[in-house]
Amino acid sequence: MHINNSMTGNDRQVNKPFKDITKTGKIRPWREKKVANVTYAELLQILEFKKSNNVKQCGEVLEFKPSDTGHLKLYRAWFCKSKLCPVCNWRRAMKQSYQSQRVVEEVLKEYPSSRWLFLTLTVKNVWSGQELNESLSYMTKAFNKLKQYKKVSKNLIGFMRATEITVNKENGSYNQHMHVLLCVSGTYFKNKENYISQDEWTNLWQRALQVEYKPVVNVKAIRPNKKKDSAITSAIKETAKYSVKSSDYLTDDLESNLKAVEDLERGLYAKRLISYGGALKTAHKRLNLDDNEDGDLIHTSDDEISETESKANSIIAIFNYEKQDYYLKNE
Numbered sequence: 001m002h003i004n005n006s007m008t009g010n011d012r013q014v015n016k017p018f019k020d021i022t023k024t025g026k027i028r029p030w031r032e033k034k035v036a037n038v039t040y041a042e043l044l045q046i047l048e049f050k051k052s053n054n055v056k057q058c059g060e061v062l063e064f065k066p067s068d069t070g071h072l073k074l075y076r077a078w079f080c081k082s083k084l085c086p087v088c089n090w091r092r093a094m095k096q097s098y099q100s101q102r103v104v105e106e107v108l109k110e111y112p113s114s115r116w117l118f119l120t121l122t123v124k125n126v127w128s129g130q131e132l133n134e135s136l137s138y139m140t141k142a143f144n145k146l147k148q149y150k151k152v153s154k155n156l157i158g159f160m161r162a163t164e165i166t167v168n169k170e171n172g173s174y175n176q177h178m179h180v181l182l183c184v185s186g187t188y189f190k191n192k193e194n195y196i197s198q199d200e201w202t203n204l205w206q207r208a209l210q211v212e213y214k215p216v217v218n219v220k221a222i223r224p225n226k227k228k229d230s231a232i233t234s235a236i237k238e239t240a241k242y243s244v245k246s247s248d249y250l251t252d253d254l255e256s257n258l259k260a261v262e263d264l265e266r267g268l269y270a271k272r273l274i275s276y277g278g279a280l281k282t283a284h285k286r287l288n289l290d291d292n293e294d295g296d297l298i299h300t301s302d303d304e305i306s307e308t309e310s311k312a313n314s315i316i317a318i319f320n321y322e323k324q325d326y327y328l329k330n331e
């Protein structure tokens with residue numbers, strides 16, 4: 001691609017923002033994610049986080065290769081991998097959604113008569129970053145206890161667990177909960193000795209947490225079939241959602257944004273938000289899928305760049321901070 005430097009500012013051809021359009025004609029939300037990333041980096045700067053400069057450079061330069069089918073494939077870029085970064089979380093969610101589809105398909109091949117449950121486990125809200133950090137560790141421990149209870153473990157084949165944190169905008173508290181996709185053997189639904197009702201799940205979760213209050217627990221059975229049943233797809237999507245939505249800490253209110261970012265940074269520090277267990281963990285390993293939180297955020301699916309494609313001239317888009325959009329690099 002050759003862009004003439006001598007073209008005047010009036011030439012709209014040159015000044016048109018860069019667009020990355022998918023095979024199905026959708027515009028990838030680079031601009032929107034990068035604009036949110038810049039706001040997030042500015043909050044980190046005000047809070048004097050050392051990483052603010054790194055975060056600001058996330059996804060600044062994007063190098064693509066044109067594919068054989070005409071759309072662009074991301075070839076090189078630098079991502080900050082910060083837990084709250086809107087660019088990185090968008091990449092992670094795509095990757096997680098792709099990986100979990102593959103893992104579930106693989107487990108279904110191995111356990112064709114298995115059944116799937118979607119379990120949501122909550123605890124009461126917390127108010128500070130410190131409390132959030134402790135609560136997240138505590139929840140993970142409690143979950144490890146829960147899965148070992150005999151009634152749970154005897155039918156459990158595997159699981160995929162994702163932690164989500166939401167900010168309550170009315171009172172500034174945080175709600176941390178887990179979405180768990182459970183794979184159980186067909187016997188789970190056989191009789192009372194094997195089946196666990198929502199009340200029982202609630203009691204088991206309360207026991208694992210060792211708390212006085214009744215925690216909110218929700219359980220739903222899902223029925224996958226060979227045609228990628230929408231129920232299991234939507235359960236996969238639930239577990240592949242962003243761990244924290246950027247709209248929760250990028251509101252119109254600077255003061256509450258600063259508090260939320262500070263608390264969430266502290267709360268999520270060194271936390272793993274996605275994990276696999278049992279047959280799902282084995283399948284993830286067998287499929288040779290890389291780490292979905294800290295791994296490669298350039299390739300989010302198996303849409304690899306072929307040998308010939310990699311030899312084509314690159315298309316480079318750079319984020320213009322003044323114009324708040326991506327533009328092609330002048331050659």
Ligand SMILES: [Zn+2]
Nearest residue numbers: 058080085088
């Ligand atoms: Zn980032």
